[in-house]
Amino acid sequence: MSRVFLSLLAALALALPTVQSVHAGEVPKPVVKIENPGQCVAPREEMRRDHMEMLKHQRDRTMRLGERGAKVTLNGCIECHAASKTNGSVLGGKDGFCESCHAYAAVKLDCWDCHQPKANYKAASAAPTMGLKP
Amino acid sequence: MSDSKNTRRGFLAASATMAAGLGFVAVAPGIRLIEAAAAEGKTASGKVRLGLLIDTNRCAPSCNACVGACATENGIVEDVANPRQRAQWIRKIDLVENKTGRAHSLPMMCQHCANPPCVDVCPTGASFKRVDGIVLVDRHICIGCRYCMMACPYKARSFVHQPLTTQNPEVPRGLGCVEACTFCVQRVDRGLKPACVEACTSGAMTFGDLNDPDSDISKRLREASSTQVRADLKLDTGVRYQGI
Numbered sequence: 345m346s347r348v349f350l351s352l353l354a355a356l357a358l359a360l361p362t363v364q365s366v367h368a369g370e371v372p373k374p375v376v377k378i379e380n381p382g383q384c385v386a387p388r389e390e391m392r393r394d395h396m397e398m399l400k401h402q403r404d405r406t407m408r409l410g411e412r413g414a415k416v417t418l419n420g421c422i423e424c425h426a427a428s429k430t431n432g433s434v435l436g437g438k439d440g441f442c443e444s445c446h447a448y449a450a451v452k453l454d455c456w457d458c459h460q461p462k463a464n465y466k467a468a469s470a471a472p473t474m475g476l477k478p
Numbered sequence: 479m480s481d482s483k484n485t486r487r488g489f490l491a492a493s494a495t496m497a498a499g500l501g502f503v504a505v506a507p508g509i510r511l512i513e514a515a516a517a518e519g520k521t522a523s524g525k526v527r528l529g530l531l532i533d534t535n536r537c538a539p540s541c542n543a544c545v546g547a548c549a550t551e552n553g554i555v556e557d558v559a560n561p562r563q564r565a566q567w568i569r570k571i572d573l574v575e576n577k578t579g580r581a582h583s584l585p586m587m588c589q590h591c592a593n594p595p596c597v598d599v600c601p602t603g604a605s606f607k608r609v610d611g612i613v614l615v616d617r618h619i620c621i622g623c624r625y626c627m628m629a630c631p632y633k634a635r636s637f638v639h640q641p642l643t644t645q646n647p648e649v650p651r652g653l654g655c656v657e658a659c660t661f662c663v664q665r666v667d668r669g670l671k672p673a674c675v676e677a678c679t680s681g682a683m684t685f686g687d688l689n690d691p692d693s694d695i696s697k698r699l700r701e702a703s704s705t706q707v708r709a710d711l712k713l714d715t716g717v718r719y720q721g722i
Binding site for chain 1: 520550553608609614616617618641644646652655663667668
């Protein structure tokens with residue numbers, strides 16, 4: 345039994361480098377285009393590595409403490425990074441600023457399940473009838 | 479030796495100054511001073527207790543202005559297949575006293591209790607009370623168990639049953655989370671009144687600081703009798719009613 349397991353491991357060890365080398369060239373790097381280029385809140389390298397920590401840290405301060413007007417805001421992100429090509433959104437497949445990188449890195453992106461991904465969005469003012477009356 | 483000490487001290491002082499200026503700074507690879515400096519924006523004050531007084535004598539049964547303003551401000555505009563699943567941050571209730579036939583109408587929403595049962599029962603800590611008395615749901619950690627909906631005596635909370643795309647940028651909300659009236663926290667933090675209070679043309683709603691004896695709401699509460707709905711539960715609600 346252990347011999348079978350060992351031989352399986354050996355086969356895996358042999359196969360792994362080939363698998364990696366095959367796929368290394370296949371995934372295209374995301375093309376990052378910034379609609380309103382300029383000074384971000386931190387240097388590029390720092391943003392790439394730490395934007396999630398910055399946002400997570402600030403979201404708790406804003407939510408729990410009511411701190412507004414901070415340097416790091418999700419709405420601030422989309423002001424520059426939403427593209428007209430994607431209908432003013434940071435989502436939208438390979439052209440969406442957030443989505444393209446997250447698809448490349450295979451990191452689930454769920455900010456925009458609740459937050460509005462479109463810049464300058466205003467919900468229609470249609471007032472629904474709130475009530476349980478038929 | 480003393481030189482290296484001075485250098486180290488100087489480095490730390492410089493780091494602190496940079497932290498004050500930038501909010502955070504890299505001390506060494508992988509080690510960071512995250513926002514050692516004071517908060518960048520103003521935060522909610524614990525000296526304030528926000529409250530709302532509703533004079534039901536001035537609230538017209540036919541008027542739905544507060545409900546519409548709430549929906550517009552908070553982006554509650556989605557089409558819901560099952561009307562029983564529609565989010566209700568504020569609703570109008572018509573009351574008739576059977577013996578006398580006296581009818582009146584009032585808006586009902588989250589009562590922003592000082593001792594909120596929704597916060598007591600929340601298993602993740604998502605349901606919380608801000609220092610200024612606003613009861614909120616932290617959707618980042620809400621798991622959608624709806625325990626708070628069962629605990630709330632006012633039926634103030636709603637559950638979002640479907641994916642949303644029509645959120646307003648300042649009011650994030652989404653599938654699988656519980657939500658309720660926030661006193662329009664995004665407006666209150668800017669020094670504005672909640673949308674329902676601003677939309678009320680009959681002057682039935684007074685919003686303000688219950689802890690400030692000179693605020694409009696405190697004056698009105700001092701002058702006329704008011705009621706807390708289900709005062710027997712001793713939740714110390716932030717929303718008070720007159721004329722019920």
